[in-house]
Amino acid sequence: MSRPTLGVLFSAGKDSTLAALLLEPHYDVTLVTGSFVVTEDWQHARETAARLDLPFERLELDREVASEAVDQMAADGYPRNGIQRVHEHALETIAKGSFDAIADGTRRDDRVPSLSRSAAQSLEDRHEVPYLRPLAGIGRAAVDQLVETTLEVTTGESQRVPRADYEAELRALLADRDGEAAIEHIFPDHTQSVVRGRK
Amino acid sequence: MSRPTLGVLFSAGKDSTLAALLLEPHYDVTLVTGSFVVTEDWQHARETAARLDLPFERLELDREVASEAVDQMAADGYPRNGIQRVHEHALETIAKGSFDAIADGTRRDDRVPSLSRSAAQSLEDRHEVPYLRPLAGIGRAAVDQLVETTLEVTTGESQRVPRADYEAELRALLADRDGEAAIEHIFPDHTQSVVRGRK
Numbered sequence: 001m002s003r004p005t006l007g008v009l010f011s012a013g014k015d016s017t018l019a020a021l022l023l024e025p026h027y028d029v030t031l032v033t034g035s036f037v038v039t040e041d042w043q044h045a046r047e048t049a050a051r052l053d054l055p056f057e058r059l060e061l062d063r064e065v066a067s068e069a070v071d072q073m074a075a076d077g078y079p080r081n082g083i084q085r086v087h088e089h090a091l092e093t094i095a096k097g098s099f100d101a102i103a104d105g106t107r108r109d110d111r112v113p114s115l116s117r118s119a120a121q122s123l124e125d126r127h128e129v130p131y132l133r134p135l136a137g138i139g140r141a142a143v144d145q146l147v148e149t150t151l152e153v154t155t156g157e158s159q160r161v162p163r164a165d166y167e168a169e170l171r172a173l174l175a176d177r178d179g180e181a182a183i184e185h186i187f188p189d190h191t192q193s194v195v196r197g198r199k
Numbered sequence: 200m201s202r203p204t205l206g207v208l209f210s211a212g213k214d215s216t217l218a219a220l221l222l223e224p225h226y227d228v229t230l231v232t233g234s235f236v237v238t239e240d241w242q243h244a245r246e247t248a249a250r251l252d253l254p255f256e257r258l259e260l261d262r263e264v265a266s267e268a269v270d271q272m273a274a275d276g277y278p279r280n281g282i283q284r285v286h287e288h289a290l291e292t293i294a295k296g297s298f299d300a301i302a303d304g305t306r307r308d309d310r311v312p313s314l315s316r317s318a319a320q321s322l323e324d325r326h327e328v329p330y331l332r333p334l335a336g337i338g339r340a341a342v343d344q345l346v347e348t349t350l351e352v353t354t355g356e357s358q359r360v361p362r363a364d365y366e367a368e369l370r371a372l373l374a375d376r377d378g379e380a381a382i383e384h385i386f387p388d389h390t391q392s393v394v395r396g397r398k
Binding site: 134135149150 | 220335
């Protein structure tokens with residue numbers, strides 16, 4: 001019996017990588033990176049996928065959603081609602097594809113992005129595709145254990161770590177709109193991790 | 200580097216088995232079955248653990264908690280709050296042990312047993328042990344996919360399927376207390392599954 005296919009929203013960070021690796025024994029996994037094609041940051045994810053020896057796809061997202069998200073972040077003065085908007089759009093987009101199931105790396109302790117149980121059920125019902133969040137019941141301490149035994153990770157300030165989450169593209173759009181200074185205001189520097197490969 | 204140890208609360212049902220199998224590549228898994236030693240139903244779990252080729256432990260639970268749970272169920276007329284009480288006690292008990300991490304098979308669509316995010320965090324903080332719920336972000340359709348590719352399962356009415364969840368022992372205590380008729384009132388028959396082994 002052939003295994004079902006699974007598309008995992010992938011940023012090259014440790015959470016989305018762990019989500020993929022937890023489900024890899026049970027599905028034919030493809031790592032899927034959403035991009036507005038504003039920058040080439042999605043290519044970092046392609047390189048990490050190659051080091052993980054997993055198939056990769058770029059998922060083209062709607063540039064209009066990015067503009068709305070940047071407007072929202074500028075109005076809010078913080079990125080949370082904009083990131084949430086973009087993640088929901090990415091889930092809707094991957095759900096329309098041909099995978100037998102979809103997944104992401106959102107985890108228990110994330111404030112955003114996250115979907116409520118009813119929003120997850122709605123996504124599944126509307127697109128007739130199961131949506132898995134394997135880290136939804138896993139907190140920071142356990143993620144650290146899993147990373148320790150599984151992944152080679154580089155950690156650094158978010159602007160210097162070559163990930164492919166939505167942040168890099170949204171930063172670029174924000175700089176176009178309001179200048180470089182707006183970036184530091186809305187995205188205070190924080191530590192990020194990028195996966196180098198498997199242990 | 201040796202892998203951390205993980206104790207998974209185990210009933211021989213498909214959910215707790217899937218939880219164990221999802222984490223097996225990353226931890227040294229022991230299947231742990233809570234029992235008030237009211238009946239010998241815990242031995243069904245030992246047999247299933249042997250068929251899964253995983254280590255097994257019986258976890259002795261406090262008979263007083265079972266009595267309180269049965270009183271609660273009799274007062275309520277339904278089992279939900281009693282089951283929740285017993286599961287919380289089992290988690291507290293396994294958390295006091297020597298595992299590097301603990302887990303259970305509670306899933307997204309379960310009404311009970313379940314722990315809120317803050318209750319899970321509190322359990323982890325008080326016992327200094329990570330608590331993983333790998334099915335917390337996984338719904339019915341995806342569980343069915345995972346079972347299909349992974350497990351041999353027998354399904355039947357709950358009284359005829361030899362599991363080792365708390366229900367069998369609580370049924371027996373309730374029958375002692377209020378007679379056999381009370382069981383049918385409080386535990387209407389429902390379909391259960393028991394794992395026969397791996398595919």
